[in-house]
Amino acid sequence: MPEPNSRPRKIQSVRGTHDLLPVEAARWHAAELTIRGVLARYGFGEVRTPVFEEADLFRRPLGEGSDVVAKELYEFTDKGGDRLALRPEGTAPVVRAFIEHSLHQQGGRHKLFYLGPIFRYDRPQKGRYRQHHQVGVEAFGNGAPSQDAEVMAAGDAVLASLGVTGYERRINTNGDPACRPAYETALRAWVAERKDRLCRDCAGPRLEHNVMRVLDCKVESCRTATADAPRLMDHLCPACRTHHDAVLSCLRTLGIEVVPDPRLVRGFDYYSRTCFEYVPHDAGQQGTLLGGGRYDGLVELLGGPATPAVGWGMGLERVLAAAPAAPSAAALTAYVLSTAPAAFGRALALAQALRRAGVACELGAEGKSLNSQLRASGTCGAAWAVFVGEGASPIGLKDLATHAQEDLPEAELLRRLAPPGAVIG
Ligand SMILES: [Zn+2]
Ligand SMILES: [Zn+2]
Incomplete structure (x- = not known):
């Protein structure tokens, strides 16, 4: 029973989620436009898939041993009894759509990108959210090495367009089904002899299901213990080497410098050959800006025809944190003030005329004093203040940056503030 007269409980955002308020949302919007423009130049078309899918879409490729499935998948049974999950990554839904719409039968190359929220039940920490946003590209149907390089170049172009610099591109190869199994057997035997020096994850599930991920472990003792581990690079088949x-x-x-990183692995069987990560020079282990690689086995694993594919994903929160703060453009052009209560109706009509002419404007609230409206006009970020008096009196126009002021007829004011080519009236 609520206490009598008690106020309703204040409902807060869910832990690990965040709101984008207007100034930040405008920055995101600008970044998203930039990213879409860059990816269009590289020949990628956007695909928008639902945020939830059949849970098996994520369970099948990730495998039961994966951390994501074990701990991080937002999975639920809906009212119809279907087992669903919020997408924990962007690639599987794009592959699902590629297969479902038979894009492979439509000829040509298929280069897709996505941009949207993904969901992981992760321990919230700086720069990691339970709902975060990812942009990614997937290029299907081209197994040539030049496709890997083009995909990497598109990642560079996106980061450059956002002003992100000061990172290195690490690259490695994961081999393929012809050469990786023998290497994994050798590595498993080598690692098993050093099992007591490894962290619990490495000594347990990784050693058993995903031994290459032991090389990728961030725990210092694991890195020391595996410093001399056999390298896949020395066990590649001729095709992977070529x-x-x-x-x-x-x-x-393409003039793209890369740093070889023999510890860089993608632990799942559907990954093959090229893998890469872009890491800031000043980052710790958590600072990857972009990660990707070739996954020639995934389309087939999800029920489609064998199709080579390569792509990357990048977390927008992290990338925008690494980008210089762009000066935010003034959201408003004009702030319209009524100089007397009786002038409000005229100010209301003028604001409407300005908006119709393409001018972003705000109107001083009805019933507020001129002083109160002046304070609001000074803090709202508008470029101009527009003073409206009674009758057919001239309109006052004040440049809020220089404070220069003049009086104009209404029609002249509209022409002055409207963007070029606007239809006025
Ligand atoms: Zn470890
Ligand atoms: Zn190979």
Whole structure:
């Protein structure tokens, strides 16, 4: 029973989520426009998939041993009894859509990108959210090394367009089904002999299900214990060796510098050959801006025809945190004030005429004193204050940056503030 006269409980945002208020939302909007423009130039078309899918779409490729499935998947049974999940990453839904709409039968190359929220039941920490936003590209149907390089170049172009600099591009290869199984067997035997020096995750589930991920472990004792581990780079089959050399050669042609990183692995079987991460020079282990690679086995694993594919994903929160703060453009052009209560009706009509002419404007609230409206006009970020008096009196126009002021007829004011080519009236 609520206490008599008690106020309703204040409802807060869910832990690990965040709101974008107008100034920040405007910055996001500008960044998203920039990203969409860059990816269009690289030939990627946008795909928007639902935020929830059949849970199996994520369970099947990730496997039961994965941290994401074990701990982080937002999974639920809906009222019809279907097992659903909020998407914890962007690639599987795009692959699902690629297969479902038979894009492979429509000829040509298929290069898609997505931008939207993803969901992980993660321990919230700085820069990590339970709902965060990811942009990613997936290029289907082209197994050539130059496609890997082009995808990486598109990632660079996106970061450059946002003003993000000061990172290195780490690259490695994960081999393929021809050479990786033998390497994994050798690595498992090698790691098992050093099991007592590894963290619990590495000594347990990783050693058993995903031994290459032991090389990728961030725990210092695991890194020391595996410093001399056998490297896949030394066990590649000739086809993987040729592919990797050709990727590096394409990147040189494009002027993209990379750093070899033998510890960089993608632990799932559907990944093959190229993998890469873009990491800021000043970042800790958590600071990856962009991660991706080739996943030639995934389309088939999800029920489609064998299709080579390569892509990357980047977390928008993290990338925008690394981007210089862009000066925010004035959201408002004009703030319209009524100089007397009887002038409000005229101010209301003028604000409407300005908005119809394409001018972003705000109107001083009805019943507020001129002083109160003046204070509001000074803090709202508008470029101009527009003073409206009674009758057909001239309109006062004040430049809020220089404080220069003049009086104009109404029609002249509209022409002055409206963007070029606007239809006035
Ligand atoms: Zn470990
Ligand atoms: Zn191979």
